Amino acid sequence: MGSVTMRIFRGDATGGELVPYTVETDPGMVVLDVVHRVQATRQPDLAVRWNCKAGKCGSCGAEVNGRPRLMCMTRMDTFAPGEEITVTPLKTFPVIRDLVTDVSFNYEVAKTIPAFRPKAPEADGTRRMYQQDVDRVQEFHKCIECFLCQDVCHVIRDHEENKKAFAGPRYFVRIAALEMHPLDTNDRIELARLKHGLGFCNITKCCTEVCPEGIHITDNAIIPLKERAVTRMYDPIAWALRRVRGEPAGTPPDPDRPAT
Amino acid sequence: MRRHEYDVVVIGAGGAGLRAAIEASAMGVRTALVCKSLLGKAHTVMAEGGIAAALGNVWKEDNWKVHFRDTMRGGKLLNHWRMAQIHAQEAPARVLELEEWGALFDRTKDGLILQRDFGGHRYARLAHVGDRTGLEMIKTLQHHAVHRGIDVFMETTMFRLLAEDGRVSGAIGYERQTGRPILLHAKAVILATGGIGKAWTVTSNSWEYTGDGLAMALEAGADLLNMEMTQFHPTGMVWPLSVRGLLVTEGVRGDGGTLKNAEGERFMFRYIPEFFRAETADTEEEADAWYEDKTKRRTPDLLPRDEVARAINAEIKAGRGSPHGGVFLDIATRRSADYIRRRLPSMYHQFMQLAGVDITREPMEIAPTCHYLMGGVKVDPDSQQSTVAGLFAAGEVAAGLHGANRLGGNSLSDLLVFGRRAGLYAAEYAKRLARMPALDEERVRRAERDLAAPLDRHEGEDPYAVQSELQRTMQSLVGIIRTGSELEEAITKIDALAERASRTATRGGRAYNPSWHTALDVRSQLTCAASVARSALTREESRGGHTREDFPKADAAWGKRLVVTRGGDGRMEISIEARPEIPAELQALLGEERPAGAPAAAAGGS
Ligand SMILES: Cc1cc2nc3c(=O)[nH]c(=O)nc-3n(C[C@H](O)[C@H](O)[C@H](O)COP(=O)(O)OP(=O)(O)OC[C@H]3O[C@@H](n4cnc5c(N)ncnc54)[C@H](O)[C@@H]3O)c2cc1C
Ligand code: SF4
Ligand code: SF4
Ligand code: FES
Numbered sequence: 001m002g003s004v005t006m007r008i009f010r011g012d013a014t015g016g017e018l019v020p021y022t023v024e025t026d027p028g029m030v031v032l033d034v035v036h037r038v039q040a041t042r043q044p045d046l047a048v049r050w051n052c053k054a055g056k057c058g059s060c061g062a063e064v065n066g067r068p069r070l071m072c073m074t075r076m077d078t079f080a081p082g083e084e085i086t087v088t089p090l091k092t093f094p095v096i097r098d099l100v101t102d103v104s105f106n107y108e109v110a111k112t113i114p115a116f117r118p119k120a121p122e123a124d125g126t127r128r129m130y131q132q133d134v135d136r137v138q139e140f141h142k143c144i145e146c147f148l149c150q151d152v153c154h155v156i157r158d159h160e161e162n163k164k165a166f167a168g169p170r171y172f173v174r175i176a177a178l179e180m181h182p183l184d185t186n187d188r189i190e191l192a193r194l195k196h197g198l199g200f201c202n203i204t205k206c207c208t209e210v211c212p213e214g215i216h217i218t219d220n221a222i223i224p225l226k227e228r229a230v231t232r233m234y235d236p237i238a239w240a241l242r243r244v245r246g247e248p249a250g251t252p253p254d255p256d257r258p259a260t
Numbered sequence: 261m262r263r264h265e266y267d268v269v270v271i272g273a274g275g276a277g278l279r280a281a282i283e284a285s286a287m288g289v290r291t292a293l294v295c296k297s298l299l300g301k302a303h304t305v306m307a308e309g310g311i312a313a314a315l316g317n318v319w320k321e322d323n324w325k326v327h328f329r330d331t332m333r334g335g336k337l338l339n340h341w342r343m344a345q346i347h348a349q350e351a352p353a354r355v356l357e358l359e360e361w362g363a364l365f366d367r368t369k370d371g372l373i374l375q376r377d378f379g380g381h382r383y384a385r386l387a388h389v390g391d392r393t394g395l396e397m398i399k400t401l402q403h404h405a406v407h408r409g410i411d412v413f414m415e416t417t418m419f420r421l422l423a424e425d426g427r428v429s430g431a432i433g434y435e436r437q438t439g440r441p442i443l444l445h446a447k448a449v450i451l452a453t454g455g456i457g458k459a460w461t462v463t464s465n466s467w468e469y470t471g472d473g474l475a476m477a478l479e480a481g482a483d484l485l486n487m488e489m490t491q492f493h494p495t496g497m498v499w500p501l502s503v504r505g506l507l508v509t510e511g512v513r514g515d516g517g518t519l520k521n522a523e524g525e526r527f528m529f530r531y532i533p534e535f536f537r538a539e540t541a542d543t544e545e546e547a548d549a550w551y552e553d554k555t556k557r558r559t560p561d562l563l564p565r566d567e568v569a570r571a572i573n574a575e576i577k578a579g580r581g582s583p584h585g586g587v588f589l590d591i592a593t594r595r596s597a598d599y600i601r602r603r604l605p606s607m608y609h610q611f612m613q614l615a616g617v618d619i620t621r622e623p624m625e626i627a628p629t630c631h632y633l634m635g636g637v638k639v640d641p642d643s644q645q646s647t648v649a650g651l652f653a654a655g656e657v658a659a660g661l662h663g664a665n666r667l668g669g670n671s672l673s674d675l676l677v678f679g680r681r682a683g684l685y686a687a688e689y690a691k692r693l694a695r696m697p698a699l700d701e702e703r704v705r706r707a708e709r710d711l712a713a714p715l716d717r718h719e720g721e722d723p724y725a726v727q728s729e730l731q732r733t734m735q736s737l738v739g740i741i742r743t744g745s746e747l748e749e750a751i752t753k754i755d756a757l758a759e760r761a762s763r764t765a766t767r768g769g770r771a772y773n774p775s776w777h778t779a780l781d782v783r784s785q786l787t788c789a790a791s792v793a794r795s796a797l798t799r800e801e802s803r804g805g806h807t808r809e810d811f812p813k814a815d816a817a818w819g820k821r822l823v824v825t826r827g828g829d830g831r832m833e834i835s836i837e838a839r840p841e842i843p844a845e846l847q848a849l850l851g852e853e854r855p856a857g858a859p860a861a862a863a864g865g866s
Contacts, residue, residue, distance in 0.1 A: 057300075
């Protein structure tokens with residue numbers, strides 16, 4: 001059994017400081033275990049969010065040495081012995097207390113995304129969909145809403161004022177999931193461009209790098225959405241016809257069109 | 261104090277609570293949804309393997325009658341037959357409805373919902389998305405609920421129900437972020453608060469599973485049933501210590517994985533109980549062939565969970581365990597790496613990242629972990645109303661469907677079927693009530709004082725210490741194998757801990773203070789633990805999730821009895837009532853009436 005010193009942010013909306021705590025460690029421990037041990041032995045009111053402790057619920061996001069991570073999936077043996085470890089709350093969201101931030105921004109954005117609207121079932125009452133057609137949407141459905149991508153995105157990380165006009169990568173993933181759903185008939189492309197600030201994203205891919213679910217946020221969600229928005233601007237009639245004919249919403253842009 | 265008025269208040273936002281709130285709001289009543297964590301983080305999100313529903317997409321032979329039979333037999337016939345019937349009949353429609361709301365399940369070759377094998381289910385029956393079915397379910401419900409005008413109170417913990425003259429009138433609790441008390445005045449309340457697994461040390465359950473809903477229901481005068489029926493899932497991780505108890509989905513065995521002891525033996529063949537002998541393969545050849553050919557009998561690796569958990573326990577006790585005190589679960593030598601990564605991506609990830617084990621090359625080490633509560637609030641099987649007027653319960657917090665043992669996949673379907681029914685009947689109840697029920701202001705003030713008590717005390721017991729002592733007590737004295745003297749010892753210890761819990765003191769203020777939250781949670785945990793231990797002492801037989809070393813056989817008379825808990829806080833009483841008779845036409849679907857005892861434990865010589 002060894003011991004480790006971890007510097008943890010303690011404070012609230014009015015400010016705070018990094019406090020060093022030294023506790024004993026066992027093999028296989030993760031950052032969240034250390035935080036819990038500090039709570040149980042040193043600082044009973046240390047505030048932290050968690051639920052599953054298995055990377056499934058997305059509750060325990062924080063910044064470990066400045067990088068957004070799930071505390072429950074960050075093993076202590078990934079740090080060199082003696083390496084300084086700091087744990088701070090997600091920077092993009094206001095601190096409530098210690099490691100807990102106010103992430104209500106995300107839940108507000110979620111309300112502004114038009115709902116799923118399925119087309120009618122087939123004559124036999126079923127809704128047939130083939131695995132190859134749902135694969136790419138299933139990738140987006142892996143999102144556990146940990147908001148690490150929202151945290152890292154420079155559009156809102158350093159610009160509180162942009163939150164009014166920018167939904168953030170998590171919600172581009174959500175919009176893409178709906179737009180590429182084989183059964184959906186709703187349209188969100190205009191809205192994504194005008195209200196959700198798709199244009200603000202300059203494809204730095206930082207969001208993709210931190211996503212614990214390995215979702216290719218930029219390549220598979222954001223870029224296709226941008227392409228659709230552009231196609232639409234140049235050729236709204238062809239787009240409308242496609243929707244009327246009931247061709248899949250995910251039809252790739254025609255390479256012969258000048259717009260793409 | 262903030263006060264709000266609603267027709268229906270749903271406490272809990274897992275699958276059951278979300279589905280209930282969606283239904284209530286669709287009925288046009290004012291609906292609120294309350295949860296301890298952020299929305300979308302409830303236990304339901306962790307469910308892995310799938311949702312059981314007799315869709316018949318993979319095996320046309322499947323239908324509600326077979327599902328009903330499997331559920332009843334898996335539950336050792338202690339289930340409420342009517343709930344098992346409704347569940348089997350309505351589950352397919354509830355799963356298709358999720359698809360209607362945007363869920364994307366894995367597909368069959370001809371484009372329908374794919375179904376996988378699971379323990380105790382005769383046919384491949386679980387609709388799934390890889391091994392993250394719960395995530396798909398909760399996100400689908402969450403996204404559907406967002407547009408329905410439901411008021412959501414996140415990170416808000418309800419502490420006490422308000423009820424008068426056997427009629428509910430609301431609930432009082434606190435916002436975690438600020439610590440402010442909040443009163444929800446309501447015509448009807450639906451409990452969807454889940455289970456109690458955090459009362460054990462080795463558990464697949466999170467900090468939320470402190471049994472608040474059960475403790476609140478008891479205190480409000482509702483009856484609890486069969487609290488001794490706790491499920492230990494056969495396969496939890498054992499190493500490293502940090503992840504001890506974390507669930508390994510039954511899908512591993514459903515997709516071909518098999519259990520082995522230290523000698524490399526597939527030991528489950530030695531533990532086939534009489535009750536399941538006729539339908540279980542007794543050679544490795546037949547067991548392996550069953551995956552593709554359902555005219556063969558099922559592999560014993562997929563016996564109901566109670567049987568498998570006891571067998572593993574016995575192997576470990578007999579000294580045939582793995583290096584870290586479990587047994588081996590091997591899929592690496594049985595399926596291709598590709599197949600494993602595609603079918604079980606989060607298991608692959610979980611072992612790789614947390615244990616440094618590559619499950620496509622090495623076996624996993626596993627042992628039983630506390631997982632699920634079959635017992636819970638007694639409800640009317642059709643409406644889900646408890647014995648208190650206006651108080652409903654659905655999901656893991658309610659009793660009846662699963663009897664003495666739950667089959668895998670039957671929880672997620674339970675949440676949808678009975679969540680919807682609770683929402684529907686609670687809304688109807690609220691509509692029939694002409695006026696808001698009166699509030700007892702004295703009771704409100706008392707609740708407010710009790711809430712703040714641990715904050716006001718500056719010296720006293722450490723809530724974390726009381727909690728971990730309770731966990732150790734339940735783990736060692738009220739575990740998989742129980743015995744009268746140990747249960748008595750547990751009851752004495754729990755009573756002493758309850759006394760200590762009434763004197764907890766916490767540091768820090770009201771805002772997001774986990775030591776205060778723990779001081780309040782631990783009181784619910786102790787109430788539930790007392791009910792479990794007392795019920796376990798009362799049931800003098802072994803059946804399903806309840807195994808008594810001193811009464812190792814199932815007893816036909818006990819098979820028709822339910823153990824009832826009544827009265828919270830020091831006034832707890834245990835009594836017995838008759839299990840409702842199964843109508844003859846349904847009885848005919850079940851086959852033989854008498855389950856065998858606990859031959860798993862006997863055969864293992866423990
Ligand atoms: C790891 C794991 C894997 C599983 N896999 C499967 C599977 O594959 N198939 C299957 O069928 N079942 C599975 N189960 C079981 C199943 O997931 C649960 O039984 C089910 O999700 C419980 O749902 P629920 O709606 O009853 O409660 P939960 O989803 O647990 O929700 C409870 C809600 O109540 C809230 N709450 C609790 N107390 C209070 C309070 N005092 N005030 C306010 N809110 C409160 C919580 O915040 C939460 O929102 C699994 C369970 C686990 C732990
Ligand atoms: S790629 Fe776009 S959304 Fe992602 S972090 Fe960069 S700017 Fe933000
Ligand atoms: S997209 Fe990835 S990083 Fe973003 S919220 Fe979802 S899981 Fe987290
Ligand atoms: S606690 Fe659930 S993701 Fe970390």
